[in-house]
Amino acid sequence: MTTLNHIITNFSGVGGAEMMLIKLIKSMPSYNHRVISLMGISDEFKLKLSRENVHFYSLNCKNALSLFLSVFKIKRLLKEKQETSLIIAWMYHACFVAGILALLGRSFKVFFNIRHSLDNISSEKFSTKLAIKFTCFLSKFVNGSIFCSQNALIQHQEYGYKGKLIYIPNGIEVDLQTKLENREFHSQNVIGTLGRFHSAKDYPNLLKAFRFVLDKRPNTQLKIGGNGATFSNRKFRKIVDENNIPYNRITLYGQVKETQQFYSNIDVFVLASKTEGFPNVLLEAMYNFLPVVSTDVGDARQIIPSKGMLVEAQNPQYLADLILSVLDLNEDKLKNMAKINHQYIMDNYTIESVSKSYQSVLSEVNWS
Structure with a gap:
């Protein structure tokens, strides 16, 4: 051997x-x-x-x-x-x-x-x-x-x-238990991201975009998993405060080991990075029947079948507008987008x- x-x-x-x-x-x-x-x-x-x-x-x-x-x-x-x-x-x-x-x-x-x-x-x-x-x-x-x-x-x-x-x-590792029928979309609209607190992940871009989203949809919830993305991190908390985001609109998990449970608790996955190589989290989110919105960095363009789900990096207003356009879709359209994403990953990754x-x-x- x-x-x-x-x-x-x-x-x-x-x-x-x-x-x-x-x-x-x-x-x-x-x-x-x-x-x-x-x-x-x-x-x-x-x-x-x-x-x-x-x-x-x-x-x-x-x-x-x-x-x-x-x-x-x-x-x-x-x-x-x-x-x-x-x-x-x-x-x-x-x-x-x-x-x-x-x-x-x-x-x-x-x-x-x-x-x-x-x-x-x-x-x-x-x-x-x-x-x-x-x-x-x-x-x-x-x-x-x-x-x-x-x-x-x-x-x-x-x-x-x-x-x-x-x-x-x-x-991506294939789990036959992952099915569209198990996917539920929440009435409050929950967006989420996974990524450590690092300059490449551009949390200022994400949180500023979320502020714009809240201006239009005040009940939207943001869920974040990632090492260092916690309120105990003074630098992270400062970005939240600078954008006047109520703490009760953000749920922080710290480092997430079981990502499948995280994905099941959000409606739209958002990647706000200013630089990436090959963003694994997009693969995971799409495989788990999620619509995704991403900055046009690294290989995001190759991973996401719908190029309309990409925006330029470091432009929080454009990112917010795209998030809002996805949240405005009805459940049938969200499920159809999720199904297309899942199948694309199964066919290619x-x-x-x-x-x-x-x-x-x-x-x-x-x-x-």
Whole structure:
């Protein structure tokens, strides 16, 4: 059985890369999987992937020196196992480490797995900017770079990434219990979003748009799930106060682990980001029979079948107008929109089809 080594920057946070890695491993039972985290690994993730063909290694990197030394730790680990070294590196810092391994020997067959767009590179942390530059240089030495976003692939190509650039989107796990008949739309009109409190998610845009919505529909409720999007966060609370939004119009859940329950409690999903790579939350919301409204960022244009549900980023008035136009639809039209969204995801973005794409790419590796 072939062993696939997944090197990831951190396997303890609940992000898109971590969730996709879990789904991919579960969908590829014919491989042995070794998850090597440069930082930590959560017990929750170990439990989710508790099976005989999955093994975990945590390197507990704390700084730049330990990151560099991790190259030799991983090299020694793979040499001890005496296996052909097929590597997928998830996120920039892990790509840097895997790229160095590719330089050290042809026995390492490396694919970068880049989960990030370059919409606003100036706002990135210094260490991330460095990792982007280094992985750009190293891209010519690896077997290929996989992008979950068509937009991100083009951006990285223009930035200077070389070699084989491959587009494989993210995928959704199919649950046969998810049915349109179980979907109820609320009389009060409930909109919702999922996303951590981060500049990329543009909560000022969302909350200003919500203020405009309340001016027309005072009973509308906004539900938010995401780490840091809480009233205990002074920065978040300040944005709410600046827009004169009553606290009782917003329900905050913090980090949401069971997203399906969240989606069942809203009528329209809203993505207000100013930058995205491949927004997984759109896949999830559409799969769960929801109409979606989104800013035109990342691959939102490829994911949403109705281009009328897109607005330019950082324009809260346009976003509010589009939300209101969807809330004005009757229940039959909302259900029809939800049905179209669900079927589009089923036709294009299941984890089974994504897994086949990964396996096809890996099968083409030349070991000579």
